[in-house]
Amino acid sequence: MMGRLRFKSRLGALRFVFQIGFPRSLLENADLITKGRAKVFDWYTKVNRAHEFLKQQLERGKLLRSRHLQYLLSFSYWPPVVAREGPNIYEIRSYRLKPGTMIEWGNNWARAINYRRNNDEPFAAFFSQIGRLYNVHHIWCYKDLQARKETRESAWRSPGWDECVAYTVPLIREMHSRVLHPTSFSPTQ
Template sequence: MASNFRYLKNLPKNFRYISTTPAKNDAWLSKIFVRKIEPTKESHSRMLSDKEIVYSLQTHLFRADSKQAYLNNVKNTVELIKSQEPLSQAVELVGSWTVNVGDQDQALHLWSFKGGFEKIDSANEILSSNEDYTKLWDEQGKLVRSRHLQYLLAFSYWPQIKLRKPKNIYEIRSYALKPGTMIEWGNNWARAINHRQNNDEAFAGFFSQIGRLYNVHHIWCYEDLQARRETRESAWRSPGWDECVAYTVPLIREMHCRILVPTDFSPTQ
């Protein structure tokens, strides 16, 4: 991947490129050992993200016969959190969606915590002692088949999240990466994102910190499925996009996409 270096001029100023290519004399070692990475006293998450915000992604599989009751429950939970003054300053719902194409009877809710894990700890402490919240949580448990929570950080090179007005669909493309490849992923996508800015389709890009590890989520916003098709075809006509894709594909163990529709209480539509 030595050819990566010729793209350095396209990287954002705040993104640190980390070499994962073995030195020439050590090339034969790469066949048996993990690739050499430049020594650093910073964690990889600090290199990939420069934002003091932690995001939580809740993925719920609701019962097919309980969709409306479930959505009412989530809406009431959102309103309760908004009404709690210590929480409302730091905890915010970014987006709420149900899956239209992909895993059926599924909902995703994206929250932001300004102040990081410290705010998550304080929010959990406040909510655990709130009787109304506890009742809503118990009620929700009867309406869902499973719940999964991930804590995420936003990639530093991804555009800042901008809430959209109606009417849009969203696509979340989720990738399970091979362990040890997150830096390479960041190196490549810091360039690749430049090919996906023309139609303002980039909504958010995250990597997991707690929950399923080595997970990446890219969320895209489109007017409709036809606009999605046209936008993606336009990217393939952009010189360099195919090369970025070629570098990232070997890093992936599994990937899937879902088309999402905003709920009526989602801040972004």
């Protein structure tokens, strides 16, 4: 697993930065799901007490218009997150689902992911546990915008993809798509 993945927006919400952090102390615990919330709050409390962290937060706060924090878990059916050789672009499709529909979403996508594996574009998929609930983030990796277009058109030509879309669209309250580029210091390119 990688440390922190960092991306900046090129299309969609401009001046948008997306960061996914994998705190090592949390990831090493196999019992994260059952005891995870207590560990997250303990970790968060320790980090917020660190003087340098607080100083950095105050400085960065002057540059931010808004900030949203979520504690996310991976979907079990999605391939594991692995670093990619670049250059690549990443599309983050974020969905706010209707309350109570997460299991139905997961069941449909467990089948649908098979239609999108052809070009090795699935990168990561997460759902929120703390913060804005019923949020899902699918992250796709493409060589460029043309590859994105071709891959998405290919999925629509696959029998069964339209069925997945028909079942999942009614579960969505809101969705956003952003095309991002990894920062120069991100572990994945």
